[in-house]
Amino acid sequence: MNEPQDTRADVLVLLAHPAMEQSRVNRRLLKAARSAGPRVQVRDLYALYPDYLIDAEAEQARLAAARLIVWQHPIHWYGPPPLMKLWLDEVLSFGWAYGPGGDALHGKDVWLVGSTGGPQDSYRPDSYNRYFFDAFLPPYEQSAALCGLRFLPPLMLHGAHRVGEEELAAHADVYAQRLAAYPDWPEIEEMGSCPECEVPASARPAMEAA
Numbered sequence: 001m002n003e004p005q006d007t008r009a010d011v012l013v014l015l016a017h018p019a020m021e022q023s024r025v026n027r028r029l030l031k032a033a034r035s036a037g038p039r040v041q042v043r044d045l046y047a048l049y050p051d052y053l054i055d056a057e058a059e060q061a062r063l064a065a066a067r068l069i070v071w072q073h074p075i076h077w078y079g080p081p082p083l084m085k086l087w088l089d090e091v092l093s094f095g096w097a098y099g100p101g102g103d104a105l106h107g108k109d110v111w112l113v114g115s116t117g118g119p120q121d122s123y124r125p126d127s128y129n130r131y132f133f134d135a136f137l138p139p140y141e142q143s144a145a146l147c148g149l150r151f152l153p154p155l156m157l158h159g160a161h162r163v164g165e166e167e168l169a170a171h172a173d174v175y176a177q178r179l180a181a182y183p184d185w186p187e188i189e190e191m192g193s194c195p196e197c198e199v200p201a202s203a204r205p206a207m208e209a210a
Helices: 024-034 056-065 082-091 138-146 165-181 186-190 205-209
Strands: 011-015 040-044 068-074 109-115 150-157
Touching: 011 024, 011 056, 024 040, 024 068, 024 109, 024 165, 040 056, 056 082, 138 150, 150 165, 150 186
Parallel strands: 011 040, 011 068, 068 109, 109 150
Antiparallel strands: none
């Protein structure tokens, strides 16, 4: 799959929603991302890969050109939808994204833009999700760190099933403004660099033998 690449786009939005036609929130966020200017490239993974056959080489080429990578998706069972997880498995490969020689993404930023069906007050120890939402972020944070990506503070919309039009519109506006303004965000100035996570060659027996 050799698609033309917009060399002006240094913000790459990876959208993963298995039922976009049913999603009021992510359809609105998709529209916001597409309105954020020519530097923003949007890739709708479910539209691109309905057969789940991901072109890892094409995805890596777009990641290499980006400065900011956005993971936009609804939270399914406290993590990403299945195609987003498969994308992580196949695209962020050993020797390219992490491990010996795997420094293709070092120095870039990644931003989680997510939504939950449950309201924010359901993410509490005294409610049915049992934990504050931040407790579900370590897999994202560590995946980013392993690849040398700085994990920016997520943009979350809770209670997506019942969100009002005014709140949704304001949230979408913030999203578009942030995409257009990157990297001029106040919180980025206060953040340190990505943690060092050096994976040795011995982490893979085949690599060690070679």
